[in-house]
Amino acid sequence: MNAIGDDLSKLVEPDRVHRSIYVDPAIFDLEMERIFGRAWIIIGHESQVPNPGDYFTTIVGRQPMIMVRQADGSVRVLYNRCGHRGAKIVGDRTGNVRFFRCCYHGWTFRTDGQVHSVPMRHGYDGTAFDPNDPAFWMPRAARTDSYRGFVFASLAPEGPDLRTFLGGIASSLDDFVDRAPEGRVEVAGRPFRVLQRNNWKLFFExxxxxxxxxxxxxxxxxxxxxxxARMGAQGLTSYASEVIPTMDKNGIPYSAWEQIETTAFEWGHSYLGGFFNPESYERSYVEALERAYGTERMREILSVNRHNAIIYPSCSTQSAYQQLRVIRPLAVDRTMIEIYNFRLLGSPPDTYRRTLIFTNLTNSPSSIVMPDDLEAYNRVQEGLGANGYEWINFQRDFGRDGHRNGSLTANATSEMPMRNQLRVWKKYMTEEAL
Ligand code: FES
Ligand SMILES: [Fe+2]
Known part of the structure; x- marks a missing residue:
């Protein structure tokens, strides 16, 4: 039982929340069922499994899952679990198979999860075992869908479809992919992984x-x-001349942040207006984009200016730098962040170098920006565990939200996006039907 009883609806008020939602392991357990067991959760990107039989393993809440490319080109998401006695089938992160073979008694499964073969099959003669019965297969995620190549799964059969769930934040995935001259992006290599000592919600907040x-x-x-100051703006390499000023932008005065807008959507998603400089792309990239789309469309694509976009509760994009960060909660105070770099297909190699420099300076485990945030997360998590006051304040600019086409707007200093996330958190946690 949490500090104010079992009534979860009492934990979130419009402008404050009870601290137990960040520190109570029983609430974390319920989140795994009610949020991660129902919402559309990002699995990965189709480019991670380009060929039939390619797979990528991950988790959704506490469930081990596999994304696998089928012979017909479609992508399925299966539970990484054997239909015999339940062993986790695939131990690797990635690989390619004709059939999945269980490490325990050697049952094999097709890439769509159906039983393919069972050793000593006659041992089941006269029993209820039936390889055509899905009860013996690798189970399938209740729903799988993708948007612009990003693959999502929901473990619940009911609820909004992916497009409805994404709502207005789909435009941030459009922005991500539209920047590619070929209109397609691909994951470059494996992600960085960072283990954070904080509740997953603190990252989104x-x-x-x-x-x-x-x-x-x-x-x-x-x-x-x-x-x-040391090198002079002219002395920076062309790449650093983009990214170092971006780091510097974190230091713009409050009055400038107030001029930037945040926009939030029905299912907890939001994005922060950007400070990316469209002039910073290499000339050869801009020309490639112009060749592909024409001058007007090229300008339109590069004029979209967003910084962090949040697809609640599982990922965040920075489309101007081809970054995807995936949030995998592990425990009430442990969160795994996966940091992906993407290539813009059809763009010159230098464009990807710009992506890498951004990662190394801001998002990688060895960057000089991310540790700032990690220290803040640690201290918030530790502080939330301390006694003294039970409620966490989210009152900044409360009652002043703007409304535009069904979305909420506010200046970037407002706590509107967090209030919106917590409103949706309460919906997931307390409502039977989504
Ligand atoms: S548990 Fe997989 S074959 Fe027995
Ligand atoms: Fe930060």
């Missing part, structure tokens, strides 16, 4: 929170400014 940047990123802003 930070991404569109402009009020933290000036304080939390003081040291990396100082480092960026020191670099610019």
């Amino acid at each position: 930070n991404l569109n929170d402009a009020m933290h940047a000036l304080v939390v990123h003081e040291s990396s802003v100082d480092a960026a400014r020191g670099g610019i």
